[in-house]
Each structure stands twice: as C-alpha cells, then as structure tokens.
Amino acid sequence: MFDDLLRQGDARQSAYAAACLDPAGSSHRAADIVEELAGELSAEWTEERANSLIGDLKQGKKRLASCTLLALALVSVRQGLWQVARDLLAFLPPQDGRWLFVERLAEAAEHERQDLGDPADEWLKDRFCPMPFDQIDTAADQSVHFCPAAWQPVPIGDLSEDPGSIWNGPAAQEIRRSILDGDFSHCSRRHCPHIRDRRLRSRDFYLAADPASPAMERYGRIIAGKEIRLDTKPFRANLSHDRSCNQSCPSCRPGRITLRKYDRDRLDRLVNDNYADFLSSAARVTLARDGEPFASRHYLNFLQAYCARAERTGTLQIQTSGLLLTEALWNRLDLWGHVSSVRVSVDAATPDTYARVRLGGRFDRLLPNLHFLGHLRRLQMIDVFRMDFLVQRDNYAEMPDFVRLARQVGADSVLFLRLRNWGTFTEEEFLNRDIANPEHPDHDRLRTVLEDPVLSSPEVDKTALEVM
Template sequence: MDAVCIEDQTARFQKAADFLNAGNSSYLDARRNPASGKKAALDLIAAAAGEIGSRVGGQSLQGFGEWLLKDAGKVRISTLNAASLACIQSENWDLAKRLANAVNSVDHHDLLAQRLHDAAAIKSSDLSLPVDDWLKDKFCKAPFEQIETRANETVHFCCSAWQPVPIGRLDQKPERVWNSDVAKEIRRSILDGDYSYCSRWHCPMISGRRLRKLEQMGASSEVMTIAKGRNAPEKPDTFSLKQTPNRAILSHDRSCNLSCPSCRTKVIQINRKQSADLDSLINKDYADFLSAASRIKVTGSGDPFASRHFLNFLKHFTATNTRAQRLQLHTNGLLLDEATWNRLDLWGHVDSIWISADAADAETYSVVRRGGTFERLLSNLRFLGNMRRAGAFSKLRLDFVVQKQNFREVPAFASLAQHVGANGVYFLRLRNWGTFTQQEFEDQNVCDPSHPDHPELLSVLADQRLRNPLVELGSLQPFVRDALDRQHKSAC
C-alpha cells in the first residue's frame, strides 16, 4: 500500500473512531443506570458495531482493529467494544478477544467486555455462554439481604467489581436506596435467572459455581412470596422489600496506612471534616437502618484501623451495641494488635477477621504490600490466630490477590495461613482499580490466558495444598478447573 493510500486509510479510521468515541458517555450511562424505556448498553454497542462496517468497510475491519489497539489507552471503551462485537460478527475471534481485553485491562467493571472476550474464546456469535444456562435456575441472596457503601458515594448490593451497577447514593436515605428502581431491576434479574448486572469473572459465587436454587438458599418468607408472584402483572412493585439488609459492607472510606500497587498509587487519608461528615451520616441514618443486621463488615476499601472515620464508627458501635458477634473486620492486619483490640473493646463484638496479605515471604510482601512490615504482620497474625483458637471470634481468613509478583507463592500462602492459626484462605484475581496503565495491568495479570506466565500459574493451581477445605479459590476457580484438567490429561 503506497503512502497516499495509508494516509487515506488512517484518516478514515480516525474519522470512524471519532464518531464511535462520541457515543461513550451514552454507553457508560446505560451501563451504570439501567432503566425501562432506555436503550441497553448492548443495544448501543450493537448499533455502533453496525456503523463500523459502513465507515471503514468490512475488508478493513482487521486493519481498523489493529489500528485501535496500537493506542488503545486513548480509545474510548465503547469503541473498543463495538470493534470487538464487529469482529465476532465476522468471526474474527482472535482480534475480538484482544479488543475486549483492552477494555478489561483498564476497566474491570465492564461486563460487556468480559462477555465479548468469553464469547470470542468459545466462538459464540450470539454472545451466549455456558454459564448463562447454569445461572437460569440459580438464586443469589445478596440483592435481597445486603448492601455495600462505596468511597465514590454510591451504594451497591455487593462489591462493585461483582455487581457494578449502583442502586443509589450514600447521601440518599438508605430506605429509598434499598428499594430504588435499579435495586428492583437487579432483584428481577436474579429471580428471572439472567443475572444481567453481575460479573461472570469476578463474582466468586458465579465463577466458583457456588450458587444454588432458590429453595436451597434459605431465602426469607418475604423473598419466597416475591419469587412466587414475580410475574403477576397487577403487582408492578413486586421487587420492593419491607425487610432491611441482614448484612452491610461499609467501604465508603479508602483511608489506609499502606499503598499497595494493586489498589492505589499513594497513601490515602481523608481529612477531619470529611471524616466528621461521614461520622454524622453513618452513625445516624445508617445506624438506624442497619440496626437489625446480623453482620456488618468494615471495610472493603481501605483499613478500618488507619481510618479516623472507621475508628470512630467502631468506638461508637462497641459503646452503643450489646455484645453480639456482628462485626466482620477486613484489614491488612498491621494495626490490629492486642493493644488496639483492648482499646476499642472489641471483645464479644467480632464475628470474623479477614487479613489482606498477598505474600508468603518478606521480600514479596515488601513489593505487593508497599509500606508494610512482614515481621509485624506475622506477630499480629499469631496473636489473632491464638484469639481465634480461644473462641474470641469464629473466622480468621487470609486473603491473597494473585498477580505476576506473587503467584508462585499461592501454595505456600495456604500453608502459612494454617501455621498462624487461620481457618480460611481466600484467593482472587487481580483487578485494575485505576492504578495501572493498560500495559502495566496486562504485564501483571497472569490470569489472562494469553499472559506468558499463565501456563505456570495453572501448574501452581494444581498443587495439592490448594485442595484443603479451608481454601476458597473464588474468582480463580475457572483456572483451577483448567489446571486440574491439564494435570489429568498429562497423567493419562
């Protein structure tokens, strides 16, 4: 192709990309705010994919896709998704996966990109996946029993990586959020078995195939009544609940004493005014709303013992609540020692403690848990392990985010957990919370089957130490199945 033709093609590609990029805001709005009468996110992407053919030509789709990938970090995700869908429609499976992966590498909330990748991997032109059939008769209790507050002031039913669509905002009355139109639509999607707003990758209940049928999940009588009458046309408000959440995950403050590369680029601390504003909101409106909750988790966003706000919350909680094991503490463990336990008077209030550690030795820990001290962690883990054995709380779990820096230590981490007295280990795949560039994330994401270290990860996941009942493999479960299949074939 001569220089003039290349210049003409580049101009055509740029013009097409500019047109497609202009639709990104509408796509993000549809993705975040599903509502009746609005076009769904997939509808917008399907229309954009149709435009690609007329604007760049079917014969130029390969070139257009490759052109987008050269500088994917500056291309809007709706454009990459539209190009991926166009490739699926023309059965260009490899390019479709690469385009979808470019989205997944920068935005782990994009459910459509995850579906496009998996559809291309199994050559599903209609985007249907085997997991969709499995989900049709399964039930998830989270949208009927649980809420999670986030640092961006949104409220979800669970982790925003598992279910990215917010049901409301933190500054709204919690009763209104609990039964918002979006909340009811998400409940509808669960009862109808389509799980339109849930991640097949990141939700451990889905990726680990842990959901069961409604009758097996111990749903409340109110939920059972809703399930039976959900198709009644005379009941438009069928999916509202009178019961309040049984569990709350408070993740609305990212303050932490560490700056782990998988989570953030620097230490985050909110100021005193922000902390006081949260104190007023949570200790008033949410304290009343969650008074019947049997479990309250603090926190999924930072560290409760490095946060002014969460320290105030814990002091308020232990001073105003009778001793019942309701608290679930999620922490890096460095500040939770005996002195802190006694100062906050946590005795009798704690149900479980989850420690994010991500490493089995000091050298790796210094990299993946930037700012932490491994020896201090081990000391506090031994204290907590002894407390757990003595019956002070029921569950001590160690958590591990799998990435290039640490994946070879997965089996050793399971052994470490047992050694310090933990009775649970939880592994999950790396996600990009906006801390990595696309290239940095792709370099760290060993769970991507195209990563050069992925075969070695599969070998690691076949280790017998991970077959221990205390080990939860969460979002790694699909890769474990691959690992065991490969091991079986090798043995044969």
Template sequence: MVTGHNFSGVDSARENRLFCAAPFENIEIHSGGVVHICCTLRLPVAIGNITNRSIQQVWNSDEAQKIRKSVFDGSFKYCIRASCPFLQTISMHVKRIGDVTDPRISAVIKNHMLSLPYGPRQINCCFDRSCNLSCPSCRTRMFVDTDNKREILEIQRKIQELRDVEELYIEGSGDPLGSPFTREWLRSMRTADMPELKLIRLHTNGQLLTPEMWNTIPSDVRELIREVEISIDAASPETYHVNRRGGSFETLLQNLSFLGELRKSRRLERLILSMVVQENNFREMPAFVSLGRQFGATCVYFSSIHNWIFSETEFLRRAVHLSAHPRYPELAQLLKDNVFKDPIVFLGNLTSITKEA
C-alpha cells in the same frame, strides 16, 4: 448500565440448581459512595451511588434487580466464576435451592422477589482507603484519606441509620485501625441505633491490633466484634517484609498471640488468617497453615492475586495461579499436599486448580 459476563465452561444444568443469597443480603460501599452487591472481583457491576440516592433506593435499583434476576434464571451472567470462591465450592452464600434454610431467603425464592421489602443485612465498608502500610499489591504509599474525610463520615452516618443491618465488615479497602476516621467510628459507634446489629468483622493487617488498642473500643462495640481477619500474605519475616511493606513480622506475631487468646476465651467466634497467593509466597502456603494452627485460627484463607495497580507484565509475573505461568505446575503439585485437607483451610478461588491437578 449493567453488562453481563460470559459464564462459559460452567455446567448450566448444575448451576441452574444453585442460588446465591449475596445479592439479596449484601452490599459493599466503596469510595465515592459507589455501591456493589457483592465483591467487585466477583461481580464488578455497580448498582448505584449513595451520594445522590438513599441506600434503600440503591438497594432496589434497576441494576440490583437485574443481578437478582440472573440468580433466579440460573445464568449468573454478571458474575466472574473464576474469581468467586463460593461458586467454585458451593459454600457460604451459594447453596443448592433445596439446602436453603433461612426463612427470609426461602420466602425470596418462593415469591421470586426482585425488589426487596427489607434493607441489606450485611454491609462491607470499603469506602476508607487509609492504611498504615503500603503493600505492593494494593498501593504505592501509606496515606490517610483526608481528602475524602467528609464523604467517609457521611457514609458512616448513613449506615448508622439502617435499622435492618445485622453485620458490618470493616474495612475492605484500607485498615480500620490505620484510619483515624474508622478508628474513631469504632470508638463512637451508637449500637442502639442499629438494633439488629449482631456482628462486626474487622479486616486488618494486625499491626495495630494490640491489647491497648482493643481496650480503647467501648465494651458494647467490642462484644459485637466476633470475627477478625488478618491479611498477612507470608509465613516468613523475609517475605512479610516485601509483601507487607512497612510492617513488622515480630509485631504481627505478638498481636496474633493476643488474638489467639481472645479466640481461646471465646471472645472471638472466628479468627481468619488470609494470604493472597502470588509468585513470591506460594511455597510458604503449607507453613501458613501451620501459622494458623499455632494461633488457633478457625480459618486459613487463600485467594489468588488480583491486578489492582500492576502493569500487565508485572501482574503476569506474579500471577502464579494462571496456567500459563512457568511455576503453575509447581503450585498445582503443591496443592496436592495433605496439609490443605485440614478443615481450617479454605482454598477459595484456587479450588479449581485442585480439580485440574
């Protein structure tokens, strides 16, 4: 059942002039076959499950259509604005209706389409939680998701059958190279089965993304990997050791150097370094921007920590972005630094702090 979220504090007249294309383009597939139409942190309502329905059926489910309707009526009532960097900054999927230029989305707006005649353009693959690290903000131990191997392979098969898909984001809940299932998928992916596929984005901790690993991926798949996001959460070896438990900062820097060369030679269109900001790393944010510059990153992306596994007490201790946190004033002051005006910086859902500061 779809339930709404309070959009309090938002200028409704202003929001009514906005349009978010995500529910009309995007799905996220999670463990167990659960499908969302946007990032679960921003829109936590599921639209169905592909273990008992086809992706196309879920794509146009009653739940999906209710969410699309909330975009048309301007309420965005299923969204959590405080978690959405794009509603805060009017960027990416979110545009003013007058600024929409994509012909397909323009037709959707003109015809007020809730049930769509096409399939999802973008698929965020979040169904394989296997990872080679055990970052404290995400999990308590390293593991390979062998219990769900059959399910993972079946979801991969269903994705391969989608002829409309243009972009694959791999992997939103684990590490694509730390998983034997996703790693093998990249090595065996039949790109001819997805004729519209133009881009693959890898989201990884970067520990295994060596030149040798890169070269095990077939050239036709490699050519589609145009974006790589490296989640780091630190700018020093000491903090990295804590926040990327099991990882090596030295290995990270070596692999960032390799990725920087791929970017320099234009084999990558985008190289994104990301940091989940929390109490133990927020002072390293300026140094993190410098790290991005050092390796030629096209984007340095900051976001607030979310409570995946912590007790409420532990989360509140870490959540420096919350105004009640004792170090919040220090973070707000830090964000006034000119370093964050660099065009490669995207403050994401921390943007609202800069407006308050």
C-alpha cells in the same frame, strides 16, 4: 461518510454511559445504543478499513469513544473478523471492562462465535440468588451495590443518598426483577463465582424448603410473590468505600492510600449517622476488603458510631493486616461483644519475607497482635480467627511454616489465595510472580511444597489457590 459515522457514534457516549449505570431509569439500554450504532456502521466496515483504523489508534492518530469501539467490535464479530474485534476491545478504558455487554462481546471474540449468548443463560432461568434481597456492598467510588461491583456492575445508588430509599429504589427493584424472572441481566457470568461455578440453587429448592426455617420461608415467599420491594433492611453489609491503608504491598497497590481530611469528613457525614443506624440491626457487617480499617480515620469513627448504636451480638467481621489491631485499640473502640470474626492478611512466616511482601510492616509488631487475637478466640470472645496467605514467588516456600505459625498464635484456620493483578504489575512482572501459573518456571517447586502433610490439615483451605 465513515468518519462522520464515527463522530456520530462518539456523540452517543454520554447516553451509553448513562444507560450502563442506570438501566432501570434509562430509556435506552447500553446494548441497544451499541446495536443501533453497529447497524449504521456495518455497511462501511471492511477488513482493510479496520486494519487502517487500528493502525491509527495504535499510533495515537485517532481516539474513539467506548460505545464506538464496541459497535465496531460487534460488527467485526458478526463479520468473523475475530482478531480485529479483539484489537478494538483492547483500546477500551479498564473501567469499561466491567459492563456486561463488553463482557459478552469479549467472550464472543475470544471464542470466535457470532452469538453473544452465554452457556449460563439457560441454566440461570430457574435459579435464585439471595444477595439482592439480603445485603449491600459499598465501593471506593462511593457507589452502593448488592454485591461486589465486578459481579454486578449496576449500582443501586451512592453514599450521598438515603440508604433506606436506595434499598428499594428503581435500580434495586429492577435488579431484583431480573433475578426473579431468571434473566440475571445485570450479573456477570465471568466474575460472579456463584454463576461461574454454578453454585446457585433453583427457585424450586426454596419453594419446597422446610417452612420451619425462617430464611427459607422468606425466600420462598419472595419467589412466589415476585417481591421486588422489601419491608426488611439488609441482613448483611460489606463496607469497602475507603481504601486507606498503612502499607503498600506490591500485590495490592503501588503506594500508600490515605484520604484527605475533606474526603474523610465528607464520608463521616454521609455514613456515620445514616448507615450506623440503617445497619444497626444487621446480622453481619464486614470491614474492609479493600483497605485497612484501622488505618482509616473514617472507619475508626464509623466503628465508634456503630458500636454505640448496635447490640453486642457479634455482628462485625473485620479484614485487616493486623499491624494496628492492638489490645489498646480494641479497648479504645470498645469492640468487646461486637466482633464475630477477624481475618488477618499476613502472607509470610518470617520477618525477612514479611518485609518483602508486606511493604511498610514489621513482623515484630504484628506477632503480639496475632497472639492477642488468639487469646480472644480461646476466650470465645470472637467466633473466627483466620490467617490469610497470598501465594507468590517470594513466599511460597513458607506455606508449611505459615500453618505452624497460625497454630502457635491460636488461629482457627488458614486460607491460601492465588495472586491477582489489580493493575499494580506489568504483565511480565505478574507472570514472574504468579507461581500458581502452571507455565511459571518454578511451578513444580510449588507443587512439591503442597505435598507437605501439614498443608492437608483440616484447618487449611487451598481451594482459592487454584492448583489442582
């Protein structure tokens, strides 16, 4: 009987996956499918049976679909079998972790509470988030979102669809509805920093704002009229659909990524005409948070198409390693007047350290490009030139020298960031590298470095390092 129920649960995986991806168009939401299955399994679920099944899963004797694992974890939470629930969730594929029901279930199991609610739910009831009304965000799987997929997993469409259609499509309207109704049912409480850090303003703030501000007046009108279909195009876009990079930094990826010609040509067909036109009036277009834009033939082609259509109003924001951004390339792409800011990931102040943490790069080739960007900033040809530093065991001692290097080349500011594990490290390797972790054996040495007066300068931002 129990095995039959497991098989029936696995048979609902397709419906569960579809509901996760398209809550606006699905007849059953993902959570409803899991809830229904949990109800069927609950009478057969005991701690003894749970431990036996977990043993079979660990030995590879059984494999269960995600929705079945979630249903069993939900039953375990309701029965107070907290470790069983945590063990079951560990068998989920990594990509399933981004779905919001999984997030709620994992939080409940971790904190040993039977209620799947979140403390942020009540706070969000009178909040407003402008992002679904202002911007789009493209991802490496070619899905299109309003903000990063980790913050809001549900896509509004994909790159193969007409951008104007998905901007006001069913999924887009449903997500906007969830914001205006205050349930934020498609937003991650754990990963969205605006929710996690309680940054969102109340709806009343926008309704009472100075009507002389066009943006505030627009938000107030949207809130008052509950407008989920917009007559404006996105004001901002973050393009991150090509992960191509000329480096293989251990902190980011296990090796170099280069698109095949077929995939590159397909992206050119999908993006360069449709999105170059659709975004030509945007106030900000950002390239490329998850790759190197100047190592991507596709992004180079997009930049040429975009710059040929857009006014020279400084709309482009570029995230780059800086190695390929030479003065000659700047001229060839005719970026003059199109770029407002350049953020360069450097992570080192000396050639030896750079060679260790930025595999595939040469410090002597980077320096002239940094000086060129500093020259552009002094000429006020760009508004922002920032240098970024991902703090880890191999480079933390160079933090003060990095600030001095930034000043020497003419950067406006420095951002220090904490190392994250994007699946490129084993847990042991990550713990060994993450010196910002208070449990790291060299953490006190990092704190000593942070006492250097140069790191307290106004142009230095250490908030993302998370060392308090």
